[in-house]
Amino acid sequence: MAAILSINAISKSYGPIQALNAVSFDVPQGSVFGILGPNGSGKTTLLGILLDVLKADSGQYQWLGGTDNAEARKQIGALLETPNFYAYLNAEKNLRINALIKGKSESDIDRVLEIVKLSSRKTSRFSTYSLGMKQRLAIASALLGSPKILVLDEPTNGLDPEGIAEVRSLIKTLNQSGITIIMASHLLDEIEKVCTHVTILKKGNLLITGNIEDAFGNQKLLEVKSDDAVQLKNLLNTIPGIKNISEQGDLLLLILSNDISAKNINQICFEKGLVLSHLNYKKKSLENQFMELTQG
Helix, strand or coil: CCEEEEEEEEEEEECCEEEEEEEEEEEECCCEEEEECCCCCCHHHHHHHHCCCCCCCEEEEEECCCECHHHHHCCEEEECCCCCCCCCCEHHHHHHHHHHHHCCCHHHHHHHHHHCCCHHHCCCEHHHCCHHHHHHHHHHHHCCCCCCEEEEECCCCCCCHHHHHHHHHHHHHHHHCCCEEEEEECCHHHHHHHCCEEEEEECCEEEEEEEHHHHHHCCEEEEEEECCHHHHHHHHCCCCCEEEEEEECCEEEEEECCCCCHHHHHHHHHHCCCCEEEEEECCCCHHHHHHHHHHC
């Protein structure tokens, strides 16, 4: 699957705070790509850089296979913050204002209202809308001009369960129509339910990236232990195929690629003079895997 966005070693600091540290990954065309991480992990900063709102300290990115960023931006709809809708105006009039600001045609308004299922309420004042309806109108604004890519920052933040379900359904429908969607969220449940691919950030560092199955569902998790924990960890850090190492008390939890097995690791350790006193495959819930990655 071709990459619609390629990110290469993007870094950004705010004084002593490292918001992003050499982050690199590709977003496949046609995917629903989740950027997942706790608050303060660098998600919004990364989206701001990709949309030319912020400037990276180093690194680069390419939209649409290297298309000029100004030209590519015309094919991207974005929702980083809720647009400034006027409470006393209806949906149609609010979108007219947004279309004028963005330089988009007003003739597109009926189409986007139909997509977000607000046509029947287009003459209702914005102040009468539920939170879910307000967010769907914000997405309608981002859809003006028929973008190929939709970038959403925390699209369900603050919504009640009904509103969350409405936005989830809309994201799936938009993706099925051919739009690539990039969304940032701190909610694991949100990413799991709507995304095909995910990147996990923690304090500006990329922990893992890939499709959902590779990132979570089919991971090989292995617990290991030896009498010399420091030497063991140093050795494991040199072994290809170990994607992540985290500490759990006196155990080390390894995330393995399909290229390596427990038998391989046991043999390598033995050849280096390390005897493993504990070696055990482990299954974890998606939530536990995420918590261990992001909290250590």
